[in-house]
Amino acid sequence: MDTLNLDAILATTEDDTQHLAEELRTPEQVEIKQDAFDLDGISVDFVAAVNNTRLGMYNPYGQSLGGCRVMGYEWIPQEARGEYAERDAKLLARAMTNKWAALVMMGAIMAQEGKLSPEEYRSFFMGGGKSVIFVPGFTNERKWPSGIDPSQIPELFREYGRFVDKLRGSYITAPDSNTKAEDMDFIRETTCYVACYTIDRPDGIRPTGDPSIVTAAGVYHGMVALVDRHLGQSLDDLIIGIHGAGKVGRNLIRMIRQNHTNAVLLISEADTKEGLKLTGEYGGVFVPPEKMFSTPMDIYSPNLNVSEVLNEESVAQLLQRGRLSLIVGGSNVQLATGQNGEVIEANARMLHDADVFLMPDFVVNLGGILDLTRGFPGREATSRPEDSLRLVRGVHGLSKMVYDRVRETGILPYQMAEYMSAQVIAAHSNN
Numbered sequence: 001m002d003t004l005n006l007d008a009i010l011a012t013t014e015d016d017t018q019h020l021a022e023e024l025r026t027p028e029q030v031e032i033k034q035d036a037f038d039l040d041g042i043s044v045d046f047v048a049a050v051n052n053t054r055l056g057m058y059n060p061y062g063q064s065l066g067g068c069r070v071m072g073y074e075w076i077p078q079e080a081r082g083e084y085a086e087r088d089a090k091l092l093a094r095a096m097t098n099k100w101a102a103l104v105m106m107g108a109i110m111a112q113e114g115k116l117s118p119e120e121y122r123s124f125f126m127g128g129g130k131s132v133i134f135v136p137g138f139t140n141e142r143k144w145p146s147g148i149d150p151s152q153i154p155e156l157f158r159e160y161g162r163f164v165d166k167l168r169g170s171y172i173t174a175p176d177s178n179t180k181a182e183d184m185d186f187i188r189e190t191t192c193y194v195a196c197y198t199i200d201r202p203d204g205i206r207p208t209g210d211p212s213i214v215t216a217a218g219v220y221h222g223m224v225a226l227v228d229r230h231l232g233q234s235l236d237d238l239i240i241g242i243h244g245a246g247k248v249g250r251n252l253i254r255m256i257r258q259n260h261t262n263a264v265l266l267i268s269e270a271d272t273k274e275g276l277k278l279t280g281e282y283g284g285v286f287v288p289p290e291k292m293f294s295t296p297m298d299i300y301s302p303n304l305n306v307s308e309v310l311n312e313e314s315v316a317q318l319l320q321r322g323r324l325s326l327i328v329g330g331s332n333v334q335l336a337t338g339q340n341g342e343v344i345e346a347n348a349r350m351l352h353d354a355d356v357f358l359m360p361d362f363v364v365n366l367g368g369i370l371d372l373t374r375g376f377p378g379r380e381a382t383s384r385p386e387d388s389l390r391l392v393r394g395v396h397g398l399s400k401m402v403y404d405r406v407r408e409t410g411i412l413p414y415q416m417a418e419y420m421s422a423q424v425i426a427a428h429s430n431n
Contacts, residue, residue, distance in 0.1 A: 003121050006108040009427045016430070017422035024097060024422075025341060027051045027090050029170055034082070037159045039135065040148040044156060046163045047085050048131040050171050051093035054425050055100050056127030061376045062169040062193055064129035065369065066096040067176025068160070069305065072138030072145075085134040088307055091333045091341055096369075097128030099362035101421035103370060104428070106398040116391060123373040125428070129171040133160055138178070140270055140306065154186045161190030169193055174211075174372055177246070177305030181210045195372045211371035214388045216251030218367030218395040219330045220259075222359055223299065225399040226326050230357050231298075236262040239323075241287070241297040245269040245278050248330040248365075249303035257282040268292040293317035301329035310358070311336035315347045319354050327351065327358040330365040334358070335414060348412045360417035363402055367392040 029050040037044040053063040071088070073081040107121045133156070137145030144153065164173050164187065174195040175181055184197040196211055227235055235256060240263055242249050242256075249269070256263055265284030269275030272286075279286045287295050294317045302309050309331055318324050327334075335343045335358075351358050371388040406416045 003111065003118065003125075004104065004108055004424070004427050004431060006112045008431070009105060009108055009423050012423040012427045012430075014419075016426040017419065020422045020425055024052055024094055027093055028053060029167075030086065030090065031163070031167060032086060033163055036163060037156050039145075039152055039156060042136055042145055042148065044136075045082060045085060045134040046131070046160055047089040047134065048129065048164065048167060048171050048173075049086075049089040049093035050127065050129040050167075051090070051097045052425070053127035053170065054429055055097075055104065055125045059126050059376070062126075062172040064093075064096070064127035064170060065100075065172040065174060065195060065372065066093060066128060066130040067368070068131040068133060068173045068179050068187075069177040070133045070135055070138055070179055071177070071305075072135055072140075074139055075306075081136065082134060085132045087341070089130050089132045091307055091337060092130035092132075093128050094341070095128070095333050095362050096130055097425075098360075098418060098421040099366050099369060100124070100126045100128055101424040102363050102398065102417065103366045104424045105401075105420055106366070106394045108424075109397050109401065110391070110394045113397075115394065120373075120387070120391065123376040124370075126369070126373075130176075131164070131171065131173055133179075157183050157186035158190045161187035161194065164193050165191035167193065174368075180247075195375055210247065211368040211388075212247035213251050214367035214371040214392050215330055215365050216248045216255060216367070217389055218370070218392045219248065219252055219301070219303070219328065219364045220255045221393055221395040222364030222399040223256075223301070223326070223328045225396040226328055226357060226359055226403060227299070229400055229403045230326055235260040235299075237264075238298040239264045239266065239296065240299045241266040241268065241292060241295065241301060243268045243289070243292050243300065243302045243309075243329070244304035244331065245271075245275055246303065246305060249301075250278060252301065252303060252330070253278055253282050253284070266292075266295060266297055294320065296321040296323045298323060299326045299328065300324060302327070302331040302334055303329050304331045306331070307333035308336040310334050310347055310351075311344075312347055315350050319350065319356070324354075324356050327356060328364055329361065332361055332365065334361050343414055345412070348414055352412055357403065357406075358413055359399060359402065360414045362421075363398060363417050364395055366395065 033046040056063040268287040
């Protein structure tokens, strides 16, 4: 497989990418297994969505890759939760297509600068997919339903592995919200189409472990780049709101504090005990989730495990104090979407008109998938964890490129980032 050089990607025109808009709106494959597992009387559903495999068609590991999240969707009306699980998987799979394309764009920039090897760059080519294990009663505080037998959870993941195995490599699973590398070990017992486990595989592919630290590092590097471009300063003395202190959020808090002792951290977490613990450990102010949007801050960083956090109401609250300058975080699919999965442009326009730069999530939160590429054929024998932390620094340059192109054209940031992803896919298809 030939890689793409940056000039070839940037030479791709709007005419070359126009046909991709409709193609990316419609997933290539959606698999749903209702009543897939009986968890002590709770009926669990499995959903997997493959959005687009153009970038992954030549990857010997599989055609698409994205995480598996366990969700209960307790904020959605009960009768609509199963349907929402399918919608969520489709939206997230599309975001994964954009994220893999953004990773290729970053790789092209770094290759031009001589900052990554051909083997590393080739491993970045993969299609976008995502899956959901829908567990009624699972809460947003990352708690399983009360009263269940914990010994059933490993078997749930093994059954999910059988579900993935039947897709025969069109989708490879990995950790995501409310799943971890240890859960992948159970999945690995029933399928080879899994990444980010902790135990060596018989075929010699090495485990990569939890990628959340690399995801957080990408968000951090993107934040630093945007503060420099948009505000002309460092993170010191800025008020930074971290909304969600799960795996990515807590690592981001640690990185900011280690490098910027004068930054003011606002930490908001649904698990109050965990939030207070982090504020005590890293120095900050705990903000209850219901007050986060209306609290004054310079940077809002959503790192929640829910989609579509930026809607008309939350955007209006964020803007009401007149202080906000940047939104950059690890949450996937941050902007609310309409019935057909299209971004509601008015919310992005409100931010743009207020000179608040919203960096599209898939540009800065690609560190997780970057880390997973260490287990791909061609790199599995030589890669090391520190390789990912070295490579993810490329988010800094990618973020500046997106920012500069937005300023040059006046296009909304999410539209520019999606266009750049389409440029990558079109250039690869014509390569």
